[in-house]
Amino acid sequence: MSRQQKREQRESEIIQGTLQLLQEKSFLDLKMSEVAQVAECSMGAIYSHFSSKEDLLLGCALDIMRNQVIVLHKALEVPSEPLEQLLLATFCCIIWDEQQPANYALNQLAMNPCVWQRASSHRNNAMNQEIEKIDFLVQNIATKVLEHDSPAHASDDNTKSLYLGLISISHGYFMIRSSGYGEFTTIQNGSGVAEAQNLYLLSVKSYLAGWGLAETNSLDDLHSLYRSAESLVLAQISQTS
Structure with a gap:
């Protein structure tokens, strides 16, 4: 597996872990440390893929939309x-x-300007x-x-x-x-x-x-x-x- 493939796989794991957490709690209550724990990676690894919590949210919405x-x-x-x-x-x-319904709520939040304006x-x-x-x-x-x-x-x-x-x-x-x-x-x-x-x-x-x-x-x-x-x-x- 190439370095780029490994990076894409890690990013996918972070997104899937976040989506799993968002089935149980709201985005506002979500902590990046929880994402790191469920994705089994460091906080530094998360921020190497996502510039902010909002960027991570948009990444999750993007994954959902691609499946749609x-x-x-x-x-x-x-x-x-x-x-x-x-x-x-x-x-x-x-x-x-x-x-x-949880993914629908996530997508609606991702469309809010205060979220996507802080994404990459x-x-x-x-x-x-x-x-x-x-x-x-x-x-x-x-x-x-x-x-x-x-x-x-x-x-x-x-x-x-x-x-x-x-x-x-x-x-x-x-x-x-x-x-x-x-x-x-x-x-x-x-x-x-x-x-x-x-x-x-x-x-x-x-x-x-x-x-x-x-x-x-x-x-x-x-x-x-x-x-x-x-x-x-x-x-x-x-x-x-």
């Missing part, structure tokens, strides 16, 4: 119509967060590249959707509107459900979760109808795509755990 990009690639490799691929990719994003520039650049990859993948398939199902609307502005609206509905649903406010305070058991999922998919169907794209996708079709997305996400999580 892998899931999106797998979703877009599934042979199906463009709209089904777009929905599968969108569902993968929301299920990815649902299955890993190369880590910031790497994070921007991963976000651009996700945007490119989703926008590209959204373009194919409009070209296939609604050619008259296949412009760059409409493509952005289509996929940003779909993502906004999905993240809004997840954030409201996670908050426990309003209607979602009653979701405490299996049937409640199923009811929430049904409400989300109905919202997606209504949104697509506004674009003239819902005629061929029944609610049962959306539930089937959601289950397929769940399988893809769980398989990736299993590989990385």
Whole structure:
């Protein structure tokens, strides 16, 4: 193993150790000495890889996002119509967060300017590249959707509107459900979760109808795509755990 490979392996070990700790405590409570202990390295070794605690947090968020990009690639490799691929990719994003609430909270914190402004520039650049990859993948398939199902609307502005609206509905649903406010305070058991999922998919169907794209996708079709997305996400999580 080369020196560079050893360095990359050590950095990965530090990140995985940190992610393990963040399953049990918040980032604010995390001590770098705890990271050194779980990663079985010195404090000096940690600071040779990460310039600050915030830099380490962004490194963890970057690791999570890279795995999410892998899931999106797998979703877009599934042979199906463009709209089904777009929905599968969108569902993968929301299920990815649902299955890993601690990682979702970590990513949200990593996006806070007071965090990423204290991270290293190369880590910031790497994070921007991963976000651009996700945007490119989703926008590209959204373009194919409009070209296939609604050619008259296949412009760059409409493509952005289509996929940003779909993502906004999905993240809004997840954030409201996670908050426990309003209607979602009653979701405490299996049937409640199923009811929430049904409400989300109905919202997606209504949104697509506004674009003239819902005629061929029944609610049962959306539930089937959601289950397929769940399988893809769980398989990736299993590989990385």
